[in-house]
Amino acid sequence: DAGVTQSPTHLIKTRGQHVTLRCSPISGHKSVSWYQQVLGQGPQFIFQYYEKEERGRGNFPDRFSARQFPNYSSELNVNALLLGDSALYLCASSHLLGAYGYTFGSGTRLTVV
């Protein structure tokens, strides 16, 4: 059974550009969460979606947005990229909203130059 898949694996963007990151959860998982992991730090919560509705938002600016599709896959969008947005973006899925059942993908490494 496939795990959480994220695309692309690596991405280089220029300051001011827009980026879209994609995530496919484990089959049957209805909850998708997004985390940002800056080098040398632990992941920080960005968004959680469950059944296509936003259930939580972390302390990130409005340049960050996300959505979940009917097949439970998800997109994370970041506008007006800053150098500080360079990080590993992790997607995690779970069957329910439970905080213990998360499975993480390998992430998308975004570099903003």
Added chain:
Amino acid sequence: QKEVEQDPGPLSVPEGAIVSLNCTYSNSAFQYFMWYRQYSRKGPELLMYTYSSGNKEDGRFTAQVDKSSKYISLFIRDSQPSDSATYLCAMSDGGGANNLFFGTGTRLTVIP
């Protein structure tokens, strides 16, 4: 002050040693406590999960939670070179969003 504090290390131990990893936290509402292992260029992998205070053992791994001290630990017995990774503690209050609050991570190297 960060909600979750974790010594970033790095920590180097000889193969077979007992490893102790620790985190402290400030939010008394946290009820769910987890330890993740993260290899280079990979996402975090759930190792241990504990609800509220107490101990939990799984093979060579033991997780301890002391809510009165706001302190959690992970012990690794008979450490192996394959245990070399970054270990992240994470916790949640189990509220509506169920988002996880992570520590910085401790980088562990087990030397053969």
